[in-house]
Amino acid sequence: MADTSLLFLVLILLPPLALLLTLTILVRPRPVKIPIKGRHVFITGGSSGIGLALAHQAASEGARVSILARKADKLEEARNSIRLSTGIDVAVFSVDVRDSDAVQRAIDEADPIDILICNQGVFIPQELELQSLETVKFMIDVNLMGTFHLIKSALPNMKNRGDRRPASIAIMSSQAGQVGIYGYTAYSASKFGLRGLGEALQQEVIADNIHVSLIFPPDTETPGFLEETKTRPLLTSIIAASSGAMKADEVAKKALDGIKSGRFIVPCNLDGFLLSIATAGLSPQRSPLMAFIEVVSAGALRIGALFFQWNWYGSIARWHAQKTRA
Numbered sequence: 537m538a539d540t541s542l543l544f545l546v547l548i549l550l551p552p553l554a555l556l557l558t559l560t561i562l563v564r565p566r567p568v569k570i571p572i573k574g575r576h577v578f579i580t581g582g583s584s585g586i587g588l589a590l591a592h593q594a595a596s597e598g599a600r601v602s603i604l605a606r607k608a609d610k611l612e613e614a615r616n617s618i619r620l621s622t623g624i625d626v627a628v629f630s631v632d633v634r635d636s637d638a639v640q641r642a643i644d645e646a647d648p649i650d651i652l653i654c655n656q657g658v659f660i661p662q663e664l665e666l667q668s669l670e671t672v673k674f675m676i677d678v679n680l681m682g683t684f685h686l687i688k689s690a691l692p693n694m695k696n697r698g699d700r701r702p703a704s705i706a707i708m709s710s711q712a713g714q715v716g717i718y719g720y721t722a723y724s725a726s727k728f729g730l731r732g733l734g735e736a737l738q739q740e741v742i743a744d745n746i747h748v749s750l751i752f753p754p755d756t757e758t759p760g761f762l763e764e765t766k767t768r769p770l771l772t773s774i775i776a777a778s779s780g781a782m783k784a785d786e787v788a789k790k791a792l793d794g795i796k797s798g799r800f801i802v803p804c805n806l807d808g809f810l811l812s813i814a815t816a817g818l819s820p821q822r823s824p825l826m827a828f829i830e831v832v833s834a835g836a837l838r839i840g841a842l843f844f845q846w847n848w849y850g851s852i853a854r855w856h857a858q859k860t861r862a
């Protein structure tokens with residue numbers, strides 16, 4: 537009797553264990569740890585919101601920190617608040633990421649970069665039909681082209697760094713960079729674009745021990761978000777509320793932990809975790825355990841995703857019905 541139940545147990549456990557073993561041998565790139573203590577972390581959009589929270593966090597963990605943004609007064613304010621809370625002096629660069637020459641000058645002037653965090657971003661939600669092409673281009677230029685400018689400028693020196701420890705290029709996307717959302721045509725395009733950039737770039741820089749992370753936050757309480765909510769279409773807010781809101785400090789902590797543990801896809805909350813598995817696609821996966829979860833839950837999460845679409849299209853239909861009644 538005991539023999540048959542033991543056999544039964546082995547038979548049940550064998551397939552998942554064999555899968556986990558296979559995935560452990562399979563996953564590429566290999567897992568990596570990226571230390572930040574004593575290293576130079578360069579954060580764009582570091583004067584406000586998530587970027588400022590990242591700068592505080594990195595400084596408090598003993599990194600050397602630089603922040604870049606347009607407005608000099610907000611940069612000074614950020615420098616003072618970081619000095620006050622951590623005793624550390626950060627370097628500041630007043631630059632518009634749309635100006636590739638100015639980006640190059642700032643990066644040449646800065647210490648060699650170990651961890652580049654491209655976090656600057658603008659978001660103006662509006663139906664495409666109402667949005668001017670100028671505004672569309674503004675979002676693509678700051679969010680997507682700005683990130684190209686930063687990486688192009690920083691990459692040569694990152695590749696030639698004397699320090700052979702693993703380095704990182706982290707890119708701030710958004711959950712709206714994993715799924716298209718009403719009112720975010722231009723914003724989602726810019727954020728989806730960053731994913732293509734990141735996936736391709738990881739293959740190009742892996743031999744230089746440089747590791748790419750893409751971060752996907754939900755709605756996050758920041759000065760930028762406060763502005764956004766003043767004009768955000770109701771449907772955008774309803775659909776975005778499918779994932780709970782977070783505080784900038786919480787997102788910064790998740791982001792920095794993800795960067796340090798070399799994760800390619802970095803979700804920030806539970807919905808974000810599910811969304812990441814549902815949209816795993818052909819992205820690299822370094823963690824055998826995460827790969828295991830992706831493989832065994834793929835079907836169920838597709839059903840979950842279709843449920844969300846059912847729910848969102850229901851909201852859209854109700855909104856139109858109400859509009860025609862009024």
Ligand SMILES: NC(=O)C1=CN([C@@H]2O[C@H](COP(=O)(O)OP(=O)(O)OC[C@H]3O[C@@H](n4cnc5c(N)ncnc54)[C@H](OP(=O)(O)O)[C@@H]3O)[C@@H](O)[C@H]2O)C=CC1
Nearest residue numbers: 581583584585586605606607632633657710755756758760
């Ligand atoms: N808050 C949210 O709900 C979410 C935000 N995100 C992403 O996180 C990132 C940070 O957002 P958040 O903290 O909310 O934004 P904030 O608006 O609070 O801060 C944006 C930062 O980017 C800088 N910045 C904006 N435009 C430029 C530019 N052209 N050149 C250089 N710096 C620039 C700003 O400084 P200055 O204006 O002085 O240039 C500021 O430091 C963005 O990429 C955003 O898309 C993702 C998901 C959710």
Ligand SMILES: CCCCCCCCCCCCCCCC(=O)[C@@H](N)CO
Nearest residue numbers: 659710711712755776778779810840841
């Ligand atoms: C089966 C898996 C389902 C998982 C749940 C899906 C939830 C999707 C919600 C998308 C929210 C988009 C928020 C964008 C925030 C942002 O970037 C703006 N605030 C601008 O900054």
